[in-house]
Amino acid sequence: MKKGFLATLMISAGIIACQPAPQAAKEEHKNTFSKATTQKTSKKSSKEKEFLKALGAQDKWQKACSNPVQVAPEGVDVTKFIEEMKATIKYPADGKLVGDWKKGESLALLPKEYKALYGRKGGSKKGNCYACHCGDPRIIACGNIGPSLRGYGKKGIDPKMTYDRIYNPWAQVPCSTMFRFGYHGLLSPEEIADIVAYLHDPESPINK
Ligand code: HEC
Numbered sequence: 112m113k114k115g116f117l118a119t120l121m122i123s124a125g126i127i128a129c130q131p132a133p134q135a136a137k138e139e140h141k142n143t144f145s146k147a148t149t150q151k152t153s154k155k156s157s158k159e160k161e162f163l164k165a166l167g168a169q170d171k172w173q174k175a176c177s178n179p180v181q182v183a184p185e186g187v188d189v190t191k192f193i194e195e196m197k198a199t200i201k202y203p204a205d206g207k208l209v210g211d212w213k214k215g216e217s218l219a220l221l222p223k224e225y226k227a228l229y230g231r232k233g234g235s236k237k238g239n240c241y242a243c244h245c246g247d248p249r250i251i252a253c254g255n256i257g258p259s260l261r262g263y264g265k266k267g268i269d270p271k272m273t274y275d276r277i278y279n280p281w282a283q284v285p286c287s288t289m290f291r292f293g294y295h296g297l298l299s300p301e302e303i304a305d306i307v308a309y310l311h312d313p314e315s316p317i318n319k
Contacts, residue, residue: 208271215308
């Protein structure tokens with residue numbers, strides 16, 4: 112009985128809602144609606160753009176790097192490619208390119224790697240450097256897609272080169288498979304400076 116009553120109520124509400132509205136009100140409604148949707152769409156599209164960029168959606172440089180057998184970008188001038196990649200690099204507001212190596216270590220190591228070394232919580236999924244590199248000799252399950260970073264700080268490399276290399280590897284090696292950490296917003300400028308310290312500081316396990 113109660114159910115039947117509710118159903119009747121809903122059907123009549125539906126019928127009332129479906130009654131044609133007076134023309135003026137209808138137009139007004141249409142206008143507000145389309146305004147709202149346009150605003151919503153333009154907002155969404157800029158968000159969508161950010162999202163696609165974060166995903167690494169194909170831009171013109173990526174397109175130039177998409178031929179699986181090539182070693183250099185295709186169809187673009189390499190000097191210009193490097194110039195444009197360099198122009199994307201942003202530096203920390205305080206201008207310090209070498210931060211805190213301990214923070215850098217925690218960004219470079221996965222939580223499980225950090226826990227295995229120090230027996231406590233730490234690490235992050237942001238850097239994942241050991242997926243492709245070796246470096247700290249205590250981490251033996253490490254990658255060999257990139258060169259070993261062992262003793263990197265003793266090579267006399269300019270920390271700015273290291274910073275740029277992590278922010279946007281394509282500014283030095285076009286089409287590198289290394290993530291463009293800063294360019295894609297995976298790491299902030301300050302975080303990159305901490306990782307630079309992790310690679311350069313004599314006290315870092317990379318150089319011990
Ligand atoms: C997907 C694999 C990958 C990941 C992840 C990766 N790299 Fe690399 N890296 C490479 C490759 C490949 C190279 C060799 C040159 C090139 O193609 O860029 C390289 C080169 C480098 C170099 C230059 C080494 C040299 O001797 O000149 C540094 C420094 C470096 N990576 C640091 C890092 C750090 C720090 C991280 C983590 C934040 C990291 N990489 C994450 C693949 C990776």
